[in-house]
Amino acid sequence: MDSVLANQWLPVSFSKDLQKDPISAVVLGERVVVFRTAQGVKALKDLCIHRGAALSQGKMIGDEIMCPYHGWRYDGSGKCTAIPQQPASRQIPPKACAVPYGCTEARGLVWVNLNGDDPATLPPYIEYEDPDYKTFFCGPYQVHASMPRVVENFLDVGHLAFLHAGSLGDPAHSEITDYAVHKVDSRLVTDTISVFQPDPDGRGMAYLTDYVYEILKPSVVRFKKTGKHPSECYSMMLAVLPEGPVSSKAFICGSMNYNKHVTNEEFAERQSMIFNEDTSVLENQRPELLPLDLQEELHLPADRLSIAYRKMLKEMNVSIGTA
Structure with missing residues (x-):
């Protein structure tokens, strides 16, 4: 991975094209899933920690993205919030999470930053x-x-x-x-x-x-x-x-x-x-x-x-x- 560009904001979508469904993008060789929540746009590594399915093939349940394979759900921070195969009373393992990336919306575009999240470094327009x-x-x-x-x-x-x-x-x-x-x-x-x-x-x-x-x-x-x-x-x-x-x-x-x-x-x-x-x-x-x-x-x-x-x-x- 390019360590220089991994610290910069890169475009993944026009704002108008990111609606209710998640989208996938490849950023510097990394598969990324981008989706909308009430708190703004979010980006995660496009990978369910359970069996490696692409989260971008799943669907949104409220502000959470659901894996299409076994129904695991993740919030915008990457935290796993639901594992249907185990009792609701059982604690979700800390390892059950997705890698979050910096994501923001500006200049009519959705941007992802693999190693940062400071919007002040966005290019001006x-x-x-x-x-x-x-x-x-x-x-x-x-x-x-x-x-x-x-x-x-x-x-x-x-x-x-x-x-x-x-x-x-x-x-x-x-x-x-x-x-x-x-x-x-x-x-x-x-x-x-x-x-x-x-x-x-x-x-x-x-x-x-x-x-x-x-x-x-x-x-x-x-x-x-x-x-x-x-x-x-x-x-x-x-x-x-x-x-x-x-x-x-x-x-x-x-x-x-x-x-x-x-x-x-x-x-x-x-x-x-x-x-x-x-x-x-x-x-x-x-x-x-x-x-x-x-x-x-x-x-x-x-x-x-x-x-x-x-x-x-x-x-x-x-x-x-x-x-």
Whole structure:
């Protein structure tokens, strides 16, 4: 298990998708069950201590989750509250418990932290909390690629003109002017990067778009862009769940302070088209593990953000999905 990311909040579901039934997730190779209670969202190791059944296949009884195999019940702290096969008068063994994990709900997402529970360390998403913005949710997208590869693709400005030609880029306007990456507190933030886009937001109007990218966490990044009308702001956050070395789940939140008549379905349809274009490349990149040795691949000035990201991963000793 990646000891660095095990101490960070990782997305497992959109809030809207976690209803009355429990859901399963794979977090850094660990099977986790997530469910709602009157006290909030909870997460446990997806394993009944009795015979190893998956608790996520069970059902909720009030605020407790019941194992589908023998009916053992667990509360949100992992304590076993009922063993039907023994008399109610008999004490439940202390060993009869499930491993609890940190779990919280914020920014329209449910997050799990395998080794901590401090919500102050959650990545920020300012626009989500701003009433002037409308936020949309896209995905989650299952990708057979490492988390760092998925994140780096989001940060890669140079591919827009080719992989997303006709929407986010144009091969006739592929040059990327030089820019710098700055450390601001614990974040990495770029200068403004200008990109000509035929259709930057789905309205079908071409114009020069100004991007500012931020790396918030190893698995959480975002950008904010403005265009023809500087008062119109469009932001997007990508939060990636690393399931294993080359398996990821991507959650995308987009926010706009204009064009608010667009439905979530319309926004997500366009974003899914774009992400599917990315997936076709991501799942065929080699090596599958992102090289942290900068000598292994050829880099250009346009790749400064990717270089900064790789350096950050190396400094933090992030191991999952890297080489």
